[in-house]
Amino acid sequence: VLLDALDNVLTPKVLAGKHVVITAGPTREHADPARFISNPSTGKMGFALASAARHMGAEVTVVSGPVSLVTPPGVFRIDVTTAQEMFDATMRAAPSADMVICTAAVADFRPATSGDRKLSKAELGQTWELERNPDILATLGERYGVDQDEGPIIVGFAAQTHDVLELGREKMLKKKAHALVANKVGGPDSSFGADESSAYVIKPDSHRELPRAPKAELARQILEIISLHADGR
Amino acid sequence: VLLDALDNVLTPKVLAGKHVVITAGPTREHADPARFISNPSTGKMGFALASAARHMGAEVTVVSGPVSLVTPPGVFRIDVTTAQEMFDATMRAAPSADMVICTAAVADFRPATSGDRKLSKAELGQTWELERNPDILATLGERYGVDQDEGPIIVGFAAQTHDVLELGREKMLKKKAHALVANKVGGPDSSFGADESSAYVIKPDSHRELPRAPKAELARQILEIISLHADGR
Numbered sequence: 001v002l003l004d005a006l007d008n009v010l011t012p013k014v015l016a017g018k019h020v021v022i023t024a025g026p027t028r029e030h031a032d033p034a035r036f037i038s039n040p041s042t043g044k045m046g047f048a049l050a051s052a053a054r055h056m057g058a059e060v061t062v063v064s065g066p067v068s069l070v071t072p073p074g075v076f077r078i079d080v081t082t083a084q085e086m087f088d089a090t091m092r093a094a095p096s097a098d099m100v101i102c103t104a105a106v107a108d109f110r111p112a113t114s115g116d117r118k119l120s121k122a123e124l125g126q127t128w129e130l131e132r133n134p135d136i137l138a139t140l141g142e143r144y145g146v147d148q149d150e151g152p153i154i155v156g157f158a159a160q161t162h163d164v165l166e167l168g169r170e171k172m173l174k175k176k177a178h179a180l181v182a183n184k185v186g187g188p189d190s191s192f193g194a195d196e197s198s199a200y201v202i203k204p205d206s207h208r209e210l211p212r213a214p215k216a217e218l219a220r221q222i223l224e225i226i227s228l229h230a231d232g233r
Numbered sequence: 234v235l236l237d238a239l240d241n242v243l244t245p246k247v248l249a250g251k252h253v254v255i256t257a258g259p260t261r262e263h264a265d266p267a268r269f270i271s272n273p274s275t276g277k278m279g280f281a282l283a284s285a286a287r288h289m290g291a292e293v294t295v296v297s298g299p300v301s302l303v304t305p306p307g308v309f310r311i312d313v314t315t316a317q318e319m320f321d322a323t324m325r326a327a328p329s330a331d332m333v334i335c336t337a338a339v340a341d342f343r344p345a346t347s348g349d350r351k352l353s354k355a356e357l358g359q360t361w362e363l364e365r366n367p368d369i370l371a372t373l374g375e376r377y378g379v380d381q382d383e384g385p386i387i388v389g390f391a392a393q394t395h396d397v398l399e400l401g402r403e404k405m406l407k408k409k410a411h412a413l414v415a416n417k418v419g420g421p422d423s424s425f426g427a428d429e430s431s432a433y434v435i436k437p438d439s440h441r442e443l444p445r446a447p448k449a450e451l452a453r454q455i456l457e458i459i460s461l462h463a464d465g466r
Contacts, residue, residue, distance in 0.1 A: 028273075032394075033273075034272050034273070034338065034394075034418060035270065035272055035341075036271060036272065037268065037270055038268075038269060039268055039269065040266075040269070068301045105267065107268070108354050108357070109354075109357065109359075117394050117395060118392070118394040118395075121341050121365075124342065126362070127360045127361060128360060128361045128363065129359070129360055130359050130360060130361065131359070132354075159267060159351070160351060161265075161266055161267075161349065162350060185266055185267060185351070
């Protein structure tokens with residue numbers, strides 16, 4: 001707590017007066033109360049960004065899926081479970097935001113049918129019919145992204161097992177985001193659940209590679225790079 | 234820690250010299266590194282049983298899926314991710330056990346195909362083909378259950394959203410377990426992730442209802458009831 005307070009005093013308040021909205025963690029898409037589709041996101045990167053943004057003076061809202069993390073001091077937290085709930089909460093928060101950072105690992109698909117009653121193995125069947133979830137980043141990009149003159153800066157995240165930089169740039173362009181942070185999952189350098197990570201911060205005209213560092217430090221660097229971008233808007 | 238030590242001193246050592254194997258937590262069945270099927274089990278009940286069994290003098294092995302829990306002092310822990318891994322670890326531990334308690338919420342199904350490479354949305358498709366996982370409790374029941382004269386006492390758990398006692402008894406008979414603990418999930422009394430729970434302890438010729446209590450207390454009561462049974466074998 002003392003180190004946190006000291007860090008707080010020493011960090012330049014480059015985000016003072018800004019409202020930063022951050023999605024974090026996984027979503028869960030239930031087939032029934034005892035079965036869901038999800039992913040290994042722990043929310044650490046999103047919460048590290050929330051903490052760093054707060055230290056840099058921002059008002060911070062975290063829209064968080066199910067995680068076992070403590071809310072950073074002074075951060076406003078909205079808990080959600082499904083991709084649809086995360087979509088709704090993020091769209092409600094975005095109009096008042098100066099920056100929306102989508103770190104959450106949102107499930108692309110949900111079981112087409114779901115219920116409050118636990119299904120038997122026979123009822124569950126041998127295949128799950130899936131339907132697409134709403135795309136939070138693409139919708140933010142459509143409403144506020146690179147083709148728009150106003151609204152929050154939109155920042156995406158991309159976890160890739162291969163071709164991290166190339167697929168990250170492709171995703172940024174497709175979603176019309178102002179910037180995208182790409183990192184590697186799977187294998188020994190996986191960032192899922194880890195306390196350290198490396199990343200590329202990709203913008204339309206450039207990218208920067210951030211070497212492996214604790215997520216708190218990485219979060220600070222990412223916000224600094226993106227804030228410079230935001231000033232130039 | 235002091236309370237734990239005190240509790241340890243005061244608890245009768247009715248399981249002294251016994252080896253208790255406990256499965257705990259969820260399993261994860263990956264379609265690719267970023268997508269899996271799982272369930273909301275936190276492992277609290279399994280770890281509470283491990284701690285209580287240790288206090289009662291047992292050697293305890295926990296076979297645990299991915300959970301955010303601290304291993305109770307003196308408990309031997311084996312970490313696994315998938316149902317197949319949990320099956321293998323449990324079958325290796327069972328021959329030396331006096332009691333095997335299956336609290337884990339094992340995924341019934343896994344995606345038929347999975348890989349180390351993150352799939353695109355198109356590759357992932359609109360349906361998941363599933364295949365059955367091995368049934369840990371049924372296999373234990375077959376090898377050591379009510380029709381056998383030797384081997385560990387086999388205890389199942391059943392989480393149900395409805396007809397808790399009836400479906401629990403049905404499951405116990407079908408799996409040839411010596412006893413089964415049934416509790417309710419979903420709704421306001423859901424035991425998933427909660428610190429308290431109520432339960433039925435079901436045996437072939439009787440059942441006992443244990444009222445809502447902290448999981449540590451519930452664990453002690455469950456072990457006492459089952460140990461009585463074990464002595465009568």
